Amino acid sequence: MLVSAFAQAQNVTVGAKHFTEGYILSEIMAQLLEANGFTVDRKYNLGGTMVCYKALERGEIDVYPEYTGTLSFEILAAAKNLSVNDINAQLKTQKLAIAQPYGFSNTxxxxxxxxxxxxxxxxxxxxxxxxxxxxxxxxxxxxxxxxxxxxxxxxxxxxxxxxxxxxxxxxxxxxxxxxxxxxxxxxxxxxxxxxxxxLNDDQKFFPDYLATSFFREDLDPKAQKVLEALTETITPSEMQAMNAAVLFEKKNFQQVAAGFLKDKKLVNDAAAENTSIVPDLLVKTGVHLRLTFISLLLAMLVAIPLGIVLYWNPVPARYVLYAVGLLQTIPSIALLAIFIPLTGIGEVPAVAALFLYALLPMVRNTYTGLQGIDPVLKKVAVGMGMNKTQRMKMLELPLAMPFILSGIRTAAVISVGTATLAAFIGAGGLGEYIVTGLALNNTSLILRGAIPAAVLAIAIEMLFEVIEQIAKPKYLK
Missing domain, CATH: 3.40.190.120 (Osmoprotection protein (prox); domain 2)
Structure with missing residues (x-):
């Protein structure tokens, strides 16, 4: 152990890009910190370099593995490959820093x-x-x-x-x-x-990409001291062997990271292996459902009243429906990326994107359902002396309810599928299996996320069938 129990109750959030080596290095850091008394939150699958960098800059993660070549050219936009000291000098203004390299270059x-x-x-x-x-x-x-x-x-x-x-x-x-x-x-x-x-880089175009820990300067000094133990501990062949173990020996990141730490005597015992996927699957399913239903509830609170307002004021309805429909043309992953500069990573941008995608079917079905009510019935209600609010409450909303529920149902199914992409921005859910499986070209891992997501979509369809039958007025059954 490198740090004693003084580290207890300290929280560190470790991030990772969505590729094999990123997962392994992040898991090595996470387990090393946990072995020395820190509580670690893991935010893996964080898209590309700039997603991780911005998350670090905003304090949404505390540390993640990065490469000196990437820092030099992508993050600092330097004209040449910088040394560790030069990188730290330029990062100081951003209150960020890197540790000494792990010992290998992954160019x-x-x-x-x-x-x-x-x-x-x-x-x-x-x-x-x-x-x-x-x-x-x-x-x-x-x-x-x-x-x-x-x-x-x-x-x-x-x-x-x-x-x-x-x-x-x-x-x-x-x-x-x-x-x-x-x-x-x-x-x-x-x-x-x-x-x-x-292929031999005969013009020496590619710089050295020395792997290292990229962290915030306000990271607990004890945690920084722990991570320094990784300096010059990994050779290129060892890193390639660890990557191959995950890809071809069907070991998971936790196993490979634990084996490395034990072999290097950086921890006393390897992390205990949890062979059951059920607890993890339940947690991810719970996160997936939370993202879906929060966004769905928010969309209902906005879309249904908006549909009613458009029904009462039909002149701007076409333009509002066009605007809401335009949101559906934005690719899901692009919409998620748009929110990152505004809200950072995590569940907030995921819920915001899912909310926008859910608006169109709800607004359109509410408006169409109300517009489709028999005009004779409306005239009868007026003749009975009902005002606008009474007609909406006692006649129009009940008659339009099947259309409204159909819109909610469509939005819910769309949200379940789209929520899988939230894993790219650290929001979790079943998409984590899919994103990780894509990075590893691992079909079984992809199916571990895709099948439960499909089952959830079918279950939601069946649930709404029941709700629609209950909510349908007796004279329409």
Missing amino acids: YALVVPDKWSREKGVRNISDLQSHPEAKIGLSYEFLKRQDGWENLAKAYTLLQTPVGLEHGLAYSALVENKIEVTDAYSTDGEIVKHHLVV
């Missing part, structure tokens, strides 16, 4: 199948100049990074037009001969497994 690289490399005589990145027909698939982040494809293509005069792929799926595309070149991390376990060739 970017381009990889190709060994057979294709031998057939085409491609061993260096510059050799791709002679093969403009080469099919290239690259991770979305690499396509847009300063140290990514755009500047790499300029440096090497490469004319190919790459397609974007999720990093974990690119290896499958290589194996299935759908692409011939992809970007990789030099410590990826798939490189050896799939007999891939790492």
Whole structure:
């Protein structure tokens, strides 16, 4: 143990990007902190670099693993690869800092199948100049990074037009001969497994990416001291072996991290393994339902009164419905990203996005249901001396209720599916299984999240069928 019981009651939030090595390194940090008395909250699957960085800057996480090359070019926008001291000097104004590196560099690289490399005589990145027909698939982040494809293509005069792929799926595309070149991390376990060739960076374009702990300066000094124990403890081959253990030996991040800490004698005992997935599945299902029903309730409180107002004032109805419908055209992940600068990561932006998606079916069905009531009935109600409020309460709302409930039902099913994307911004839920499974190209993990989400959607459909039957006026049954 590095720190005694003085650390008790201290809370540290550890973040992680959604790729294999990020999970492992974050879990190593988390278990090391827990072994030294800290309480750790885990916020994994935090999208790309800028999502993690902004979460750290806002204090939504306290520490996550990062790389010196990424810090130099992406976060600090430097013209060259900076040393640890130079990075810390520039980060000081933001009250952020990095520790000394873990001991390995995970640089970017381009990889190709060994057979294709031998057939085409491609061993260096510059050799791709002679093969403009080469099919290239690259991770979305690499396509847009300063140290990514755009500047790499300029440096090497490469004319190919790459397609974007999720990093974990690119290896499958290589194996299935759908692409011939992809970007990789030099410590990826798939490189050896799939007999891939790492192309020589003959112009030295890629900088060193030394892995390290990236943290807030106000992180408890005791926690900083604990994390310093990771300095120069991981070799490139050890990191590649840990990645491969998760990908191909079917070990989870917790097992691999615990084994590493025990082997390095950084903890007395490896973390206890919980072999049952049921408790974790129940927790994630509970979070998923909470996100869905909070957003649904908020949408009902806004959409149904708005539909009534539009019914009473039909002139602006078309424009309001167009505006609400426009929200449905924004891709879910983009809408979530839009909220991050405003609300940060976590459940708040997830609920906000789901709320907006739920508005259209509720507003439209409320308005359409009220508009579709037989005019004769409305005239009879007026002739009986009912005012606007009485007509709405006693006649129009009861008759429109089947339409309104149908709108709520549609919104609920949409929300259950869309809520899986909330995992990308640290909101949790069943999407965590899906996002992690995509990163690992692990179908069983994807299904662990997808099947319960589908079951929830079916259960909600059945629940609303019952509610609609109960709420339907007797004379309509």
